[in-house]
Amino acid sequence: MQKIDQKHIRNFCIVAHIDHGKSTLADRIIEKTGTLTEREMQEQVLDNMDLERERGITIKAQTVRVIYKAEDGEEYIFNLIDTPGHVDFNYEVSRALAACDGAILIVDAAQGIEAQTLANVYLALDHDLEVFPVINKIDLPSAEPERVKNEIEDVIGIEAQDAPMISAKNGLNIEQVLEAIVHKIPAPTGDANAPLAALIFDCLYDSYKGVIIFCRIREGSVKKGTRIRMMATGAEEEVVEVGYFGAGQFIPCEELSAGQVGYITASIKNVRDTMVGDTVTDANRPVAEPLPGYKKVNSMVYCGLYPADGAKYGDLRDALEKLQLNDASLQYEPETSLALGFGFRCGFLGLLHLEIIEERLEREYNLDLVTTAPGVIYKVYKTNGEMMELTNPSNLPDPSEIEYMEEPIVSAEIMVTTEYVGSIMKLCQERRGVYLGMEYIEGTRALIKYELPLNEIIYDFFDALKSRSRGYASFDYELKGYERSKLVKLDVLVNKEEVDALSFIVHADSAYERGRKMCEKLKDEIPRHLFEIPIQAAVGGKIIARETVKALRKDVLAKCYGGDISRKKKLLEKQKEGKKRMRQIGNVEIPQEAFMSVLKLDEDN
Amino acid sequence: MSDSLGLYLHIPFCAHKCNYCDFLSSPMSYEARKRYVDALCEELRYVAKSCKERRVDTIFFGGGTPSILSSEAILQIMTTIYRNFSVSKDAEISIEANPGAFARETCETWAYAGINRLSMGLQSACNEELKLLGRIHSTEEFLESFLMAREIGFSNINVDLMCALPHQTPEKFYGTLETVASLSPEHLSVYNLIVEEGTLLAKWVEEGRDLGFPDEDTERQMYHETRRILAKHGYERYEISNYAKKGYECKHNLRYWERKDYLGVGIGAASLWEGKRFSNTVDFERYVSLLLEGESKDDFVLAKLRENEEVLTKEDCMAEFMFLGLRKIKGVSQEEFYKNFDIPMDSIYHDVIERHVKLSTLQIQGDALSLTEYGLDVSNSVMADFLFD
Numbered sequence: 001m002q003k004i005d006q007k008h009i010r011n012f013c014i015v016a017h018i019d020h021g022k023s024t025l026a027d028r029i030i031e032k033t034g035t036l037t038e039r040e041m042q043e044q045v046l047d048n049m050d051l052e053r054e055r056g057i058t059i060k061a062q063t064v065r066v067i068y069k070a071e072d073g074e075e076y077i078f079n080l081i082d083t084p085g086h087v088d089f090n091y092e093v094s095r096a097l098a099a100c101d102g103a104i105l106i107v108d109a110a111q112g113i114e115a116q117t118l119a120n121v122y123l124a125l126d127h128d129l130e131v132f133p134v135i136n137k138i139d140l141p142s143a144e145p146e147r148v149k150n151e152i153e154d155v156i157g158i159e160a161q162d163a164p165m166i167s168a169k170n171g172l173n174i175e176q177v178l179e180a181i182v183h184k185i186p187a188p189t190g191d192a193n194a195p196l197a198a199l200i201f202d203c204l205y206d207s208y209k210g211v212i213i214f215c216r217i218r219e220g221s222v223k224k225g226t227r228i229r230m231m232a233t234g235a236e237e238e239v240v241e242v243g244y245f246g247a248g249q250f251i252p253c254e255e256l257s258a259g260q261v262g263y264i265t266a267s268i269k270n271v272r273d274t275m276v277g278d279t280v281t282d283a284n285r286p287v288a289e290p291l292p293g294y295k296k297v298n299s300m301v302y303c304g305l306y307p308a309d310g311a312k313y314g315d316l317r318d319a320l321e322k323l324q325l326n327d328a329s330l331q332y333e334p335e336t337s338l339a340l341g342f343g344f345r346c347g348f349l350g351l352l353h354l355e356i357i358e359e360r361l362e363r364e365y366n367l368d369l370v371t372t373a374p375g376v377i378y379k380v381y382k383t384n385g386e387m388m389e390l391t392n393p394s395n396l397p398d399p400s401e402i403e404y405m406e407e408p409i410v411s412a413e414i415m416v417t418t419e420y421v422g423s424i425m426k427l428c429q430e431r432r433g434v435y436l437g438m439e440y441i442e443g444t445r446a447l448i449k450y451e452l453p454l455n456e457i458i459y460d461f462f463d464a465l466k467s468r469s470r471g472y473a474s475f476d477y478e479l480k481g482y483e484r485s486k487l488v489k490l491d492v493l494v495n496k497e498e499v500d501a502l503s504f505i506v507h508a509d510s511a512y513e514r515g516r517k518m519c520e521k522l523k524d525e526i527p528r529h530l531f532e533i534p535i536q537a538a539v540g541g542k543i544i545a546r547e548t549v550k551a552l553r554k555d556v557l558a559k560c561y562g563g564d565i566s567r568k569k570k571l572l573e574k575q576k577e578g579k580k581r582m583r584q585i586g587n588v589e590i591p592q593e594a595f596m597s598v599l600k601l602d603e604d605n
Numbered sequence: 606m607s608d609s610l611g612l613y614l615h616i617p618f619c620a621h622k623c624n625y626c627d628f629l630s631s632p633m634s635y636e637a638r639k640r641y642v643d644a645l646c647e648e649l650r651y652v653a654k655s656c657k658e659r660r661v662d663t664i665f666f667g668g669g670t671p672s673i674l675s676s677e678a679i680l681q682i683m684t685t686i687y688r689n690f691s692v693s694k695d696a697e698i699s700i701e702a703n704p705g706a707f708a709r710e711t712c713e714t715w716a717y718a719g720i721n722r723l724s725m726g727l728q729s730a731c732n733e734e735l736k737l738l739g740r741i742h743s744t745e746e747f748l749e750s751f752l753m754a755r756e757i758g759f760s761n762i763n764v765d766l767m768c769a770l771p772h773q774t775p776e777k778f779y780g781t782l783e784t785v786a787s788l789s790p791e792h793l794s795v796y797n798l799i800v801e802e803g804t805l806l807a808k809w810v811e812e813g814r815d816l817g818f819p820d821e822d823t824e825r826q827m828y829h830e831t832r833r834i835l836a837k838h839g840y841e842r843y844e845i846s847n848y849a850k851k852g853y854e855c856k857h858n859l860r861y862w863e864r865k866d867y868l869g870v871g872i873g874a875a876s877l878w879e880g881k882r883f884s885n886t887v888d889f890e891r892y893v894s895l896l897l898e899g900e901s902k903d904d905f906v907l908a909k910l911r912e913n914e915e916v917l918t919k920e921d922c923m924a925e926f927m928f929l930g931l932r933k934i935k936g937v938s939q940e941e942f943y944k945n946f947d948i949p950m951d952s953i954y955h956d957v958i959e960r961h962v963k964l965s966t967l968q969i970q971g972d973a974l975s976l977t978e979y980g981l982d983v984s985n986s987v988m989a990d991f992l993f994d
Contacts, residue, residue, distance in 0.1 A: 293642065530964045530983055553821045555985040556797065556845065562876040563613055563861045566882055566913065572928060575989040 017114035099216035104373030109143035190258030196220035221257035235273035237266035299347025306343030308368035317366035431456035615871030624739035627801035653689035663857035667880035672702035705746025763792035791853035928988035936975025
């Protein structure tokens with residue numbers, strides 16, 4: 001294959017608030033272009049046999065290379081780097097941005113700018129990307145494209161008057177977007193003859209190929225046979241294959257060079273060797289310094305993940321290792337709980353991230369998990385002058401050793417139509433929020449700013465926000481810092497035994513309330529036993545709430561059906577099976593769901 | 606001496622499906638019933654071939670409503686049994702009968718055919734409750750049937766009753782118990798009403814109808830009081846739901862709880878036979894055609910009829926020994942366990958027994974391990990612990 005001229009490459013991504021049409025526009029771009037140059041079409045026919053073995057590998061369409069024949073008659077290669085999944089978290093966007101030279105900002109013509117529009121566009125500007133806006137959904141009756149254009153200019157401060165006005169759904173004016181990509185997004189730079197420096201922006205584990213590295217070549221070039229080195233881990237391997245991303249498949253090619261986006265395989269079997277954000281270089285001709293990578297984001301929310309079946313500990317470890325490959329923000333370390341056995345304390349960027357990982361573990365890796373209540377990192381200043389970062393409530397030192405504690409505070413921006421401002425502010429007050437200010441946008445909407453303790457928003461804040469604004473509020477936050485706070489550890493005793501996995505840290509003022517609700521919730525979750533079970537909440541050894549699970553009164557199967565013993569036996573087996581799915585704490589069997597009880601404490605409000 | 610055997614004959618017909626019933630039964634035409642009886646007799650002949658060495662000492666006509674069968678049908682079945690099996694002289698031969706729904710002539714035929722135990726499904730002596738259950742007889746009709754059976758000479762009669770019915774107060778229930786006990790039947794079965802899936806009652810519950818079921822405490826109170834009231838009349842509770850005058854315990858049901866072999870004949874009928882459990886197909890047409898129609902008449906007919914075969918392991922047998930045996934008020938015998946399995950009960954179940962004795966759900970009296978009063982209330986929770994992982 002002939003060397004591709006950098007001038008004809010455009011690496012870009014699409015940023016948007018959720019539901020503003022990101023995926024639909026991506027689909028249209030792929031549709032309106034071709035996935036191969038004319039020359040490559042022929043080559044592909046020749047390479048058909050090789051492609052055979054690629055068949056069946058489908059990856060999520062994170063990155064796709066398409067060919068666009070522009071109005072100037074030239075063919076351009078577009079590398080559309082999709083931000084995978086949810087845009088709620090900056091890190092995912094950030095990862096894609098690191099591989100791009102520009103970004104398309106989509107704004108919904110009816111809804112205008114939302115909180116995540118702002119968050120994502122600032123992130124793109126931080127990465128020095130060229131950003132140009134596109135107004136989508138102009139076919140909606142409620143569309144106000146002119147108002148939205150003004151909003152973009154006023155609020156974000158980028159030129160929007162000549163923004164393409166499209167309907168991605170109906171395929172309207174997509175050509176304008178394609179032309180804008182050619183003209184507004186800069187071609188990549190970088191010297192193809194310099195030493196290799198490629199940024200890993202994603203990874204995938206394939207059981208045939210081993211680790212597949214998704215990278216952006218900044219300098220130099222790489223091809224089959226190049227001995228590469230991962231600069232962070234020092235691992236070295238020989239390249240087996242390089243290529244780029246067709247729609248849903250890997251297409252091998254001769255070489256990847258500066259400015260290009262593609263993949264590398266090097267029969268890397270140990271997933272730990274590859275870290276997203278790391279730099280790949282040529283082992284025989286390395287660069288001196290790794291690329292800056294991209295902003296590493298730290299975990300904000302922690303929880304314990306345990307296999308429901310203790311024997312699956314190894315499976316869980318392998319699964320976490322593989323997930324971490326293309327989700328570098330997932331952190332985990334082994335921990336042990338008296339109640340739950342061997343598991344991992346895992347760090348996430350937020351509750352949604354936690355949920356995604358949990359779901360992926362359960363679906364993709366077929367694991368049955370017990371999750372403990374999520375918490376944040378607290379800073380514990382001890383009387384001996386030491387400071388410890390607390391991620392697991394069980395590790396809280398004795399109160400006598402604690403001088404004081406600090407908890408993380410975020411600055412939150414909530415965008416909402418003005419009619420709901422009152423109820424949103426009330427919600428923030430309830431969650432110990434400190435009001436910072438409010439800006440009106442276009443008269444009908446307001447951007448409310450609050451400082452909130454992170455531990456008040458990790459459970460159900462988003463749901464509460466949605467329900468109090470009929471779904472209209474959008475929300476974004478970033479960590480501001482740590483502040484001193486009056487925090488206590490709330491312990492739960494079931495049948496007089498403390499259950500470590502149920503402990504959580506709470507503000508002293510809400511301890512009583514939360515303790516009471518926790519006991520009520522557990523009373524409903526724990527089935528009746530053959531004896532009475534007290535459930536108590538305690539702070540510093542002092543009982544602050546109590547409920548009782550009454551002893552089982554009746555559990556009889558009166559009749560055998562004409563000697564049909566099997567039917568009765570099945571019932572008893574089911575009963576026994578149900579017990580097996582529970583966790584034994586002393587004499588008490590606690591259902592796995594109970595460990596998530598703390599999450600549901602606000603449900604009844 | 607040869608081993609004994611029990612026969613269960615399933616009669617899947619009734620005049621009207623009751624609102625709580627999830628048994629395999631439904632109203633059917635005379636013609637269908639006749640074909641079924643022919644098929645049943647055919648099955649009996651096949652079954653008999655493998656039981657040459659056995660002595661039948663219990664026979665039970667269950668359903669459904671066996672009393673709906675014509676005199677001819679009863680004679681046909683009983684004759685088939687007498688011809689093909691060796692039936693012991695003092696065999697207990699029971700038939701379930703619906704009060705008010707059989708004629709004197711039919712009842713006389715039963716006696717003539719050797720049936721010596723009548724089980725009457727009264728359920729309640731309160732007509733409103735009967736109506737709600739969808740029963741088609743009244744208390745008065747029951748009384749007539751009962752007295753008629755006595756006249757004809759039935760000296761072993763069971764009456765089925767139900768407890769914890771919708772809108773039933775303890776007083777009403779105790780009234781039913783007193784009324785029935787005053788007639789002095791030899792045996793009483795008192796079952797708690799269970800709302801089974803797929804019944805009309807279950808549908809009502811789903812629809813959110815307020816059926817006024819007694820609460821748990823009231824229901825337990827009724828259960829405990831049943832023993833007391835019936836004891837006053839000379840009955841002893843010998844199984845979770847069964848009461849008898851001395852010597853009138855139901856031998857056929859004891860067979861189930863003591864894991865003695867029995868063969869079920871008819872659709873859906875379950876068997877325990879030489880270390881295996883299995884049951885017949887529930888498909889009426891398949892059952893009848895397999896047995897009556899042409900070429901399939903070979904030695905494999907029974908194999909084709911039978912489904913869900915389970916070969917019991919030693920562990921299965923031990924678990925069954927425990928959870929079935931514990932249904933009996935006198936409980937299980939440790940010596941018996943040792944005789945059966947060649948290993949002391951304690952070495953298998955030490956932990957479970959110790960735990961439940963501590964929880965006061967089980968008690969040990971000499972050789973016997975049995976449920977306590979509280980254990981009877983929560984028997985499922987206790988029994989489940991005797992299953993193996």
